[in-house]
Amino acid sequence: MRVDAQLNRDKIIQAARLIFVHEGPDAPLEKIARRAGVGIATLYRRFPSREDLVMAVATDTLRSLNTAVRTAAEEQPDAFGALRVFMHAALDLKVGAIMPSLLGRIDVEDIIERSGDALDHVTELLQAAQAADEVRADVLPGDVIFMVVRLTRPLPGRAVAEDAALAHRQLEIYLDGLRSPGASPRHDALPGPAIGSAWFRRIRARMAGVAPSAARKATRAA
Structure with missing residues (x-):
C-alpha cells in the first residue's frame, strides 16, 4: 500500500474509533470521512462495506x-x-x-x-x-x-x-x-484537570441542561 493510502486508512480508522465510541457502529460513514479529512469515495476504496470498517x-x-x-x-x-x-x-x-x-x-x-x-x-x-x-x-x-x-x-x-x-x-x-x-x-x-466544587457544579448543570447563567448563579450562591 502506498504511503498516502496507508495514511488515509489510519486516519479513517482513528476517526471511526472516536465516533463509534459515542454513536456506535451504525454511525454515518459520511461523518467518519469528514472527521478523517477524506472524501467518502476514499473511505469506500479503503473499506468497501461497513463491516470491513x-x-x-x-x-x-x-x-x-x-x-x-x-x-x-x-x-x-x-x-x-x-x-x-x-x-x-x-x-x-x-x-x-x-x-x-x-x-x-x-x-x-x-x-x-x-x-x-x-x-x-x-x-x-x-x-x-x-x-x-x-x-x-x-x-x-x-x-x-x-x-x-x-x-x-x-x-x-x-x-x-x-x-x-x-x-x-x-x-x-x-x-x-x-x-x-x-x-x-x-x-x-x-x-490536571483538578475539578473543584465550583467547576463540578458547572459540569453538573450542563449535564442537567441548566442554562450557563443559572449555573454561574448557583456557583456564586454556593
Missing part, C-alpha cells in the same frame, strides 16, 4: 493494545512503570468503550487470535511488579483490566470537554491504590 477498527484496537503492553515492558526500567505506561496507553485507545460498542458485529476470539492477546503480557507485568513489592499482593489482572474499561467509558452527554484528561488523572489515583505499603513513595503531583 468495523472489523478494521476492532482489529487495529486490539493489535495496538498488544503492541502497547509489549512496548511498555521493553522500554520501561521497572515493571510498575511499564504497567503504568500501558494503562495510560489503553485509555488513549479507548479500548473499554470501543470494543463493547462493537459486540455482536465482530468475532472477538477470532480478532484476538489474529491480533495477539494482551492479557498474558499484562499478567506478567503485574506479577513482576508484585515480586518487586511495588504492587499489592492481592491485586489480580481483572483489577487492572476492568479499571481501564471503566475509565475509558465517556461521561454522559459530552458535558466535560476534559473527559480524556480527567480519566488519566483518575488513573494516577488508582495506580497509587495498587501500590504496596513498601513501595517507593510518589514524588510527582497529579496531572
Whole structure:
C-alpha cells in the first residue's frame, strides 16, 4: 500500500474509533470521512462495506493494545512503570468503550487470535511488579483490566470537554491504590484537570441542561 493510502486508512480508522465510541457502529460513514479529512469515495476504496470498517477498527484496537503492553515492558526500567505506561496507553485507545460498542458485529476470539492477546503480557507485568513489592499482593489482572474499561467509558452527554484528561488523572489515583505499603513513595503531583466544587457544579448543570447563567448563579450562591 502506498504511503498516502496507508495514511488515509489510519486516519479513517482513528476517526471511526472516536465516533463509534459515542454513536456506535451504525454511525454515518459520511461523518467518519469528514472527521478523517477524506472524501467518502476514499473511505469506500479503503473499506468497501461497513463491516470491513468495523472489523478494521476492532482489529487495529486490539493489535495496538498488544503492541502497547509489549512496548511498555521493553522500554520501561521497572515493571510498575511499564504497567503504568500501558494503562495510560489503553485509555488513549479507548479500548473499554470501543470494543463493547462493537459486540455482536465482530468475532472477538477470532480478532484476538489474529491480533495477539494482551492479557498474558499484562499478567506478567503485574506479577513482576508484585515480586518487586511495588504492587499489592492481592491485586489480580481483572483489577487492572476492568479499571481501564471503566475509565475509558465517556461521561454522559459530552458535558466535560476534559473527559480524556480527567480519566488519566483518575488513573494516577488508582495506580497509587495498587501500590504496596513498601513501595517507593510518589514524588510527582497529579496531572490536571483538578475539578473543584465550583467547576463540578458547572459540569453538573450542563449535564442537567441548566442554562450557563443559572449555573454561574448557583456557583456564586454556593
